[in-house]
Amino acid sequence: MRAKDLLCPRPEGLYCPPGDFFIDPVRPVKRALITHGHSDHARSGHQAVLATRQTLDIMALRYGEDFAGTTHAAGLGEMTPINGVSVTFHPAGHVLGSAQIAVEHEGIRIVASGDYKRIPDATCQPFEVVPCDVFITEATFGLPVFRHPPDQEEIARLLKSIEQFPERAHLVGAYALGKAQRVMRLIRDAGYDKPIYIHGALAKLSEYYRSQGIDLGVLEPATVEKGGKGEFAGAVVIGPPSAFLDRWARRFPDPVSCFASGWMRIRQRAKQRGVELPLIISDHSDWDELTATILETGAGEVWVTHGREEALVRWCELQGIAAKPLHLVGYEDEGD
Numbered sequence: 001m002r003a004k005d006l007l008c009p010r011p012e013g014l015y016c017p018p019g020d021f022f023i024d025p026v027r028p029v030k031r032a033l034i035t036h037g038h039s040d041h042a043r044s045g046h047q048a049v050l051a052t053r054q055t056l057d058i059m060a061l062r063y064g065e066d067f068a069g070t071t072h073a074a075g076l077g078e079m080t081p082i083n084g085v086s087v088t089f090h091p092a093g094h095v096l097g098s099a100q101i102a103v104e105h106e107g108i109r110i111v112a113s114g115d116y117k118r119i120p121d122a123t124c125q126p127f128e129v130v131p132c133d134v135f136i137t138e139a140t141f142g143l144p145v146f147r148h149p150p151d152q153e154e155i156a157r158l159l160k161s162i163e164q165f166p167e168r169a170h171l172v173g174a175y176a177l178g179k180a181q182r183v184m185r186l187i188r189d190a191g192y193d194k195p196i197y198i199h200g201a202l203a204k205l206s207e208y209y210r211s212q213g214i215d216l217g218v219l220e221p222a223t224v225e226k227g228g229k230g231e232f233a234g235a236v237v238i239g240p241p242s243a244f245l246d247r248w249a250r251r252f253p254d255p256v257s258c259f260a261s262g263w264m265r266i267r268q269r270a271k272q273r274g275v276e277l278p279l280i281i282s283d284h285s286d287w288d289e290l291t292a293t294i295l296e297t298g299a300g301e302v303w304v305t306h307g308r309e310e311a312l313v314r315w316c317e318l319q320g321i322a323a324k325p326l327h328l329v330g331y332e333d334e335g336d
């Protein structure tokens, strides 16, 4: 068996012919294996879904209980046979419930990373290196210019700004699944213990994180109807990036616009979005994490997807590792 006969790109997503399943399909299919709950990877309407318990719970929260015909929870590290192909989920360190999927058949093991990061994140299980023959890596930040600073430093800049401008509200844009809860947790770990105000779009997922034992401190709804603007002076308000463009954001007193994203490394992007305080906090690997991980897996071959494929393919070739871009369509991660 050749690797490309075990997993290959199809319009629906990455397909395993002997196992007859797809990984993170973008269209409804008979059997889907899902790496994590971000909306471009986890879609509703599949006949059968295999994913971690937390990813299944997150999909039910986002799409409703009937998001798939049938569901099965995959325990981390537990092998599930599918039509003679061995499938095992391993933590990816990306968001709560996120997993890499190892597919093994006739002596070949391919690991599909999904999205992943290596730096510690108190809101999800750490990435686990899985030795393999072929490693399928994401490349959202697959250029040497992308090196994420320590997240504590970014949060320290936020807290300093709050101290400097006690009369202004700090509005932090953060994706609803993963980034928002990680930012809350980082703020708590930095010693901030006042209530954090949240946009309604974050309520259900943040409550779910708490139910999974992740302490986010006191969260209160950021509703202005009842109180005056002054109520939010000096407050931290977290909402999804989309909310910052609508009327919701104009309720707050002289807001400092902040945005937590790996893209904030690029000044121009921050400027375009009108971000006053860019926070470089990413749930994806930066260049150093990507290259270190490729070496650690010991893979003789690397398939690169989701982003800047060319630079990483070239880097692999210079290391003597066979590599190619894997052209999968339909992914634009909601949680950068």
Ligand SMILES: [Zn+2]
Residues within 6 Å of the ligand: 036, 038, 094, 115, 333, 334, 335
């Ligand atoms: Zn993701």
